[in-house]
Amino acid sequence: MSRILLIGATGGVGHRLLPRLIAAGHEVTALHRKPEQAAELRAAGATPLQGDLMAMGAPEMTAAAKGHHVIVFSAGAAGSGLERTAEIDGQGPLKMIAAAKASGIARVYLVSAMPEAGRGKDPNPNFEFYMKTKKEADAALVASDLDWVILRPGTLLHEEEGGGVRLSPAIPYGSVKRGTVAAVLARLIDTPQIRREIFELTDGETPVAEAVAALVR
Ligand SMILES: NC(=O)c1ccc[n+]([C@@H]2O[C@H](COP(=O)([O-])OP(=O)(O)OC[C@H]3O[C@@H](n4cnc5c(N)ncnc54)[C@H](OP(=O)(O)O)[C@@H]3O)[C@@H](O)[C@H]2O)c1
Structure with missing residues (x-):
């Protein structure tokens, strides 16, 4: 059993991941920004913790992270503007890294995006900024000494x-069901020997358990 801080617990991926983590026997603290989200998170078996990533600094994130073994970051601004993208997709992971270090938490899981997204489409400055921000967050995490x-x-x-x-570390671009992303994350979290790795994910032919087992070195 691990105590897990789930950032983005109410999102398309996060709300599908939460019951999987609970079913696997973990204790989950679910970060959410709106008070009305608390009851549903509690009903799902989590401990709700209200916090807005636009307002939280590293000290607040560190307080939220204290006592956990694992942090999962699946929040995102979902194309709601440059400022929110910079703060949530960019600064959010940086605050998570600082909080993990300050709290002695080694294991962190970050949902990023495939760099090929949007190729072949008309350039869109907001989307380019989003992809750049995601990549910078990845780079900061890779540069840390955490077990990311x-x-x-x-x-x-x-x-x-x-x-x-x-x-796998590199695959052709494609789409993937949010439920499948949640299933892969849950399986990765329960395979802690997989660490310090970047994986790309699309829908495909291999069962999730088999695909994750194949990543163990
Ligand atoms: N969309 C795509 O095709 C795509 C592709 C690759 C990767 N991704 C990435 O995959 C991840 C998960 O995506 P998703 O579809 O599950 O995202 P989503 O449904 O938009 O969920 C985003 C989560 O972040 C939370 N959040 C947003 N702003 C917040 C704030 N200020 N403070 C605290 N929490 C906040 C949301 O809370 P609320 O419920 O309160 O809004 C929600 O829980 C994201 O990082 C996204 O960038 C997306």
């Missing part, structure tokens, strides 16, 4: 898990 895992899914679909995955 970075997961880079392709385009996310609002669907439950199903149909297998393609999962």
Whole structure:
């Protein structure tokens, strides 16, 4: 059993990951920004913790992280503007890194994005900024001495898990069900020997358990 801080617990990936972590026997603290989200998170078996990433600094994140073994970051600004992208997708992971270091937490999981996203489409400055921000967050985490895992899914679909995955350090671009991202994250978290690795993820043919087992060196 691990005590896990889940940042982005109410998101498309996060709300699918939460019950998996609970079912696996973990204790989950679910960070959420709106008071009305607390009851549903508690009903799902988590301990809700209210906090807005736009307002939290590293000290507040450190206070939230205290006492946990693992931090999962699956929050995102979801294209809601440059300032929010910079703060949530950019500064959010940096605050997580600082909080993990200050709290003696080694294991952190970051949901990033495949760098090929948007290739072949008309350039969009907001999207370019988002991808640059995601990459900078990845680079900061890789430069840390934490036991990080970075997961880079392709385009996310609002669907439950199903149909297998393609999962490795480099794969062709594609889409992936949010439920499948949650399933992969849950399995990675329960395979702690996998650490300091970046993986790309799309829907595919291999069952999740088999795909994650194949990543163990
Ligand atoms: N969309 C794609 O195709 C795509 C592709 C690759 C990677 N990704 C990345 O995958 C990750 C998960 O995506 P998703 O679809 O699950 O995201 P999502 O549904 O938009 O969820 C985002 C989460 O972040 C939280 N959040 C947003 N602003 C916050 C704030 N100021 N303070 C605290 N929490 C805040 C949201 O809380 P609320 O419920 O309060 O909004 C929600 O829990 C993101 O990092 C995203 O960038 C997305």
